[in-house]
Amino acid sequence: MAKFDEADPRWLVKDMGEQGRNVNNWHWSERDVTDWAKHRLGELLGGVTLTAAPAAAASTGLESVGGEAFLNIRKGKMIASYDLEIRVGWKGELTDGEGRALGAATGKLHLPHVGDDNHDEDPEVRIVTDSNSPEAERLKAAIHANGKRPLLDAIHVFVKELRAGGPVLTETDNGQPSTANGTDGQPSSAANGKAAAEREKEKLREAAAAKAAAAEKKAAARAEGKIKLESKFHCRPQDLFECFVVQGRVCAFTQSPATVQPSPGGAFSWYGGAITGTFEELQPPHRIAMCWRFNTWPEDCSSKVVIEMTEPEPGNTVLKITQTGIPPADKFGTENTIELTETGWHSQVLQRIRHVFGYGV
Known part of the structure; x- marks a missing residue:
């Protein structure tokens, strides 16, 4: 038996390390x-x-x-x-x-x-x-x-x-x-x-x-000059509809001169004339169809844009954009027109609408 206050090695537990x-x-x-x-x-x-x-x-x-x-x-x-x-x-x-x-x-x-x-x-x-x-x-x-x-x-x-x-x-x-x-x-x-x-x-x-x-x-669609976008917003369809047909709202999110004549056949101009076109169809608050072009596109070239808004849940709106007839190159010969158009919708329109009006998701 071990003496008082003396360690008995039989009872000692050695250090097993962190694994133990x-x-x-x-x-x-x-x-x-x-x-x-x-x-x-x-x-x-x-x-x-x-x-x-x-x-x-x-x-x-x-x-x-x-x-x-x-x-x-x-x-x-x-x-x-x-x-x-x-x-x-x-x-x-x-x-x-x-x-x-x-x-x-x-x-x-x-x-x-x-x-x-x-x-x-x-x-x-x-x-x-x-x-x-x-x-x-x-x-x-x-x-x-x-x-x-x-x-x-x-x-x-x-x-x-x-x-x-x-x-x-x-x-x-x-x-x-x-x-x-x-x-x-x-x-x-x-x-x-x-x-x-x-x-x-x-x-x-x-x-x-x-x-x-x-x-x-997507590449096949782009070969036809077509893009399709989908984005979600915290708002009602009418709120988004007005972002495209009310001149003050267009000026607000573009932060530039704009004119809007919201009726079939009415003209519009965004970003000081960089984007122009006419309204072909207006069905508030769910559908807008436009003849739409960049000023850098060939003079005889325009595209068709259809914007559709649905509300699967109250206060949550899904916006879909379909654009057809985009030229493969601009009038200067730049060949990434389709990519630039798609990027522009995201960064210069949809994101700006979110930030300016607080419709972010």
Whole structure:
């Protein structure tokens, strides 16, 4: 028997380390995975093709990542907590129809907030040029129209991997490789994590296939000079209807001179004459049909715009825009007319209506 106040080695429990104190992550633990996030983003965002010729652009790699990323783990469940600011370099080149270079430019793609609070949304992408040259502006417009999607797809891959526990799927608490099964013969959290990762990969493949099919369908529509948009607003259909037929409201969201004659055959002019046309049909508060054109389009070219508003729930309005007859190029020979038109509807009309009148969703 041990003497009084003397330790008996038979009763001593040796230090089992963090693994012994937190078996199978029963207790809440937190891992800083910021370094992994920076490394993975560097892999995903380097050399991404953004747009094709004649305004070809690609990313040149990750330039900086600000913020932090953590994985909170308990009982094998992983909860990602992250708030990142990302900057990616880009370069581009303009060519003519025969592949001759016309100019080049460089810049940055700035994602000010990639966080767990918007994991299921497309984060904001700001396009910055290193110069104000005409080439830089044309490449910026091309990236704005078509080049964000490849970048956002890479960001979504990163987010899915992080939320699935990518940095720790093959590690135990002490950083050593884990076995396939736990001590009770059941699959370990690492094995479960691997299975979850495989399911996520399969979902990504299915989503990519669906996206490719949608892109093919969209490309076919654009070949016909057609675009279709859908957007949601917190307001009544009459509120949105008036945004297009009341002159004061058009002036308010465009912040520029406008004229509106709200009757069939009546003319309208937005943005000081940059957009002009006539009303063909007015069915308040659910339908507007217009003959519509940009002043940069060929003189004999106009399109048809149909705006439809429905209210599936009181106070929630769904707006759909269908535009047909968009020319493939403007009168200066610029060939991204369809993309610029679609982008303009989103940024210069719908978003402005949300912000000015408080109809955001």
